Amino acid sequence: MTPRTATVGTLATAMTELLAKAxxxxxxxxxxxxxxxxxDIGRxxxxxxxxxxxxxxxxQAETVTLLAExxxxxxxxxxxxxxxAFRSLYxxxxxxxxxxxxxxxxxxQFAIDALRSVPDPEPIGIDLGTGSGAIxxxxxTEVPNARIYAAENSVDAFLWARQNFTETAAPNATLVFENLAGAFPELDGAASVVIxxxxxxxxxAIPRDPEVRFFDPAAALYGGEDGLDVVRQLSETAARLLRPGGTLILEHGELQGEAIRDILTRDGWRAAATFRDLTQRDRTTTALRA
Known part of the structure; x- marks a missing residue:
């Protein structure tokens, strides 16, 4: 593709054709x-x-052509x-x-709803493995009365999270560089939500999409032989952090709901349940600390 046109419409058509072929x-x-x-305009x-x-x-035509390529x-x-873009954040x-x-x-949304339902005027929510800080x-930002804590143990991801925490400047959000097992010992038994x-x-497994396979960091993708090694650790860590009746929320693959419910139930969690996403694929499993 080369910049042979000088209008938005013809560029858009040429770019669309290039991307469709790819x-x-x-x-x-x-x-x-x-x-x-x-x-520098909206869609x-x-x-x-x-x-x-x-x-x-x-x-402009040359720049956008290079980006399309x-x-x-x-x-x-x-x-x-x-x-x-993530909810109201960029x-x-x-x-x-x-x-x-x-x-x-x-x-x-499960975590936001759970935090809003807690009678505590300052409920605590914890995001383990925060990545970019999105969750x-x-x-x-959506439950401003809550105190939110996030942990990440990848140096590269932590740098992006720190930038996003700084830019968002939510006064109720705390980010730490820490592994999942040892995160937030000072909050043991105090959290209302762990996600x-x-x-x-x-x-x-080999992710189908090249964007995932070649660009997402392996540490954020692969979870052991069955993909659930980190889930097993999260079950233990969340049980330490949550107060009785607190909610654990896990995202997972569409075929993993039953196995995750079994892990959580064996670990003593109550009411383990799996919910579908908007494409009707199993996506979220929740459980309550006994």
Whole structure:
């Protein structure tokens, strides 16, 4: 693809064709977002500009073409833009951190609802393995009376999380560099909610999408032979952190709900239940501390 045109519409058409040939899902959306990024306008404005034949400069055309070619190599759109939307947040992301997914927006709703239902005027929520900080910062900004704590033990991911915590500046959110097993001993028995989106892909599995397979960090993907090694650790850690009746919330793969319920039930958790996402795939398992 080369910049042979000087309007938003013709560029959008050429980019969409390039991305579609590369197997990118929703190539028209990505083309519009890339154009908006270069032109510093929203997606709706890009669509309007395409209809009205708005011209672009040669420099803009060259820049957006280079970005489209990167996307055609299946580099994640969020890495190219340097940002990922998550609920009301627009988070900094890039190499070394797991890109937050739309399905996790529904998972964190369980935590938000649980925190809002707690009679404590300052309930405590904990996000273990926070990655970019998406889950923790969503809880902190949407339940401002809660105290939210987040732990991450990957140096690369922690740097992205620290940037997002700094930019969001939620006064009720605390980030620490710590492993999951030893996180927050000072909060033992005090938390109302513990949530995690742990690595859950079995070691032998190969993610289908190139964006995941080649760009998401392995530490955020793979969870042992059956994908549940970190879930087993989380069961132990969350039992230490939660008060009696507190809620554990885990994101997982669509075929793992039954196995996770079995793990939690054997560990003494009550009312383990699995819920589907908007695509009707099992996505979230919750349980209550006895």
């Amino acid at each position: 197997g990118v899902a929703n190539p028209d959306v990505d083309a519009e977002l890339l154009l908006g990024h270069v032109l 709706g404005e890009v669509q309007a500009a395409a209809l009205t034949g708005r011209p672009v400069t040669d420099a 990167r996307r055609a190599q299946r580099e994640p759109l969020q890495h190219i833009l340097g940002r990922a 988070l900094a992301v890039g190499p070394g951190v797991f890109v937050p997914r739309p399905e996790t927006e529904q998972v964190v 923790a910062l969503a809880m902190a 995690s989106n742990p690595p859950y892909v079995p070691d032998a």
